[in-house]
Amino acid sequence: MSIEIRPYWKNYIGGKWVDSSDGQRIDIINPGNGQKICEVARGTGADIDKAVAAARSCFKARVLQDMAPHERGALLFRIADELEKAADEIAEVECLDNGKTLEKGRAELPLTQRYLRYYAGLADKLEGRQIPIGTDLLDYTTHEPYGVSAQIVPWNGPLPVGARSIACAIATANTVVLKSPEDSPLSLFLLAEACERAGVPDGAVNIVCGLGYEAGAALVAHDDIDHIVFTGSVETGKSVLRAAAERVIPCVMELGGKSGGIVFPDADLDQVAESAAAGIFKHAGQICSAGSRLIVHRSLYDEVVSRLVAKAEALTVGPGIDGAELGPLISARQLDRVEALCQVGIDEGATLCTGGKRVAGLDGYFMAPTVFGDVTPQMRIAQEEFFGPVVVIIPFEDTEEAIEIANGTDFGLAAGLYTNNLSLAHKVAHRLVAGQVYVNQWWAGGIETPFGGMKRSGYGREKGQEALLGYVQTKNIGIKL
Numbered sequence: 001m002s003i004e005i006r007p008y009w010k011n012y013i014g015g016k017w018v019d020s021s022d023g024q025r026i027d028i029i030n031p032g033n034g035q036k037i038c039e040v041a042r043g044t045g046a047d048i049d050k051a052v053a054a055a056r057s058c059f060k061a062r063v064l065q066d067m068a069p070h071e072r073g074a075l076l077f078r079i080a081d082e083l084e085k086a087a088d089e090i091a092e093v094e095c096l097d098n099g100k101t102l103e104k105g106r107a108e109l110p111l112t113q114r115y116l117r118y119y120a121g122l123a124d125k126l127e128g129r130q131i132p133i134g135t136d137l138l139d140y141t142t143h144e145p146y147g148v149s150a151q152i153v154p155w156n157g158p159l160p161v162g163a164r165s166i167a168c169a170i171a172t173a174n175t176v177v178l179k180s181p182e183d184s185p186l187s188l189f190l191l192a193e194a195c196e197r198a199g200v201p202d203g204a205v206n207i208v209c210g211l212g213y214e215a216g217a218a219l220v221a222h223d224d225i226d227h228i229v230f231t232g233s234v235e236t237g238k239s240v241l242r243a244a245a246e247r248v249i250p251c252v253m254e255l256g257g258k259s260g261g262i263v264f265p266d267a268d269l270d271q272v273a274e275s276a277a278a279g280i281f282k283h284a285g286q287i288c289s290a291g292s293r294l295i296v297h298r299s300l301y302d303e304v305v306s307r308l309v310a311k312a313e314a315l316t317v318g319p320g321i322d323g324a325e326l327g328p329l330i331s332a333r334q335l336d337r338v339e340a341l342c343q344v345g346i347d348e349g350a351t352l353c354t355g356g357k358r359v360a361g362l363d364g365y366f367m368a369p370t371v372f373g374d375v376t377p378q379m380r381i382a383q384e385e386f387f388g389p390v391v392v393i394i395p396f397e398d399t400e401e402a403i404e405i406a407n408g409t410d411f412g413l414a415a416g417l418y419t420n421n422l423s424l425a426h427k428v429a430h431r432l433v434a435g436q437v438y439v440n441q442w443w444a445g446g447i448e449t450p451f452g453g454m455k456r457s458g459y460g461r462e463k464g465q466e467a468l469l470g471y472v473q474t475k476n477i478g479i480k481l
């Protein structure tokens, strides 16, 4: 696969491709070698104003609201079909601006198409209720769109994360201004092109790349937005919520995680090793729901540690585009952060079993796959999100202790457990404070299953049918007959 990356990409506002208002650009860097690959327009507050105005005008004109729900579904089906034309380019840009492995880069298109088609199919199935309140009254509910949905997407999965939010918005007749991530925006420009080819009405979907503190902050603080969908870190999420509070608008918040998998004494160790390694090393651990803690019964502890170390050391590390199994972190800053937190773990007295440092001899931002043993629950490395290929392994003696450790962080995005005891699995799954619980397979679930956080991991749900409810407000209509 070798496609020439276009040297410059413009923002998509009101159905037009535009430079930044002040002509500035952002350099896009390939994390696999540290080299610049292209430039994109650097959206500013003025560009956000234009995008919100375009989205508002489309909403006010009722372009999407007056389409029958099945027609909005048809629009989403067309976007999914049009995206196919960019198949090779999507895989390539995902490897080059994002550092994905070739396998993961190629998987982004079918995943994104499934999101678009799933919500296309649901567009005409969001039904209200008729409520019996007496024979002389007719009462029923409808689901109304909020209006202009402001969406902020992180760099680790821009295409599927962006597409699923856009799909929910269009299915429910909201218009969208999406701020794409400044580190890896390219695949979302390809989605905007697919929207254009599919005939999405001008202004219904606007995609603006810009810096977080500039375009992102301007978008969430904009007076004329009605709804926010934010996926990113807890700290940024708090500032987004402060901005939303000023104008009392609803938010869907998808924040970080420090998700733990409990390994019970009867677990199938082949299954544990396979699943736990994939859970932390896929996309170099840069997945919000990565299995970054492993809570292992003392009787299996040594065996699990040595299997995870073997898995880590067997991975080939290098640029995904060259076929390596573990790609780079997104930036030099992120590499510094992950390496520094590993040093904290060493200083705290955890045992570094493998990794712990950047990979020498490679130009990009490569972190060695890392396993820490003898970790105690209160260590910083057991509490803070690495967002890198680092798993911490914590021993436990009994089930109550395991549950306490699993629930013992500020986060509540995902949790998991490995056992062949069905009763134990059900009982423990109920006790885990997390938006999703995986039993015997990390990431058991799919686009059809609701996904989101508890505690500081956020609220609201993406994926599944529940997601649509985050994009509508209920109206009750009562009629005296």
Ligand code: NAD
Pocket: 152, 153, 154, 155, 156, 157, 179, 180, 181, 182, 210, 211, 212, 213, 215, 216, 217, 218, 220, 231, 232, 233, 234, 236, 237, 239, 240, 254, 255, 256, 257, 287, 288, 289, 385, 387, 413, 453
């Ligand atoms: P981040 O919070 O730094 O940035 C996320 C997005 O917010 C980016 O587009 C950024 O430009 C924008 N942003 C930054 N400052 C802003 C501001 N003041 N106002 C508005 N927008 C602003 O996070 P990141 O480092 O890009 O992504 C990693 C984090 O995202 C991790 O914590 C990870 O767990 C989380 N994440 C969560 C999910 C989920 O679904 N729960 C999915 C992916 C990533």
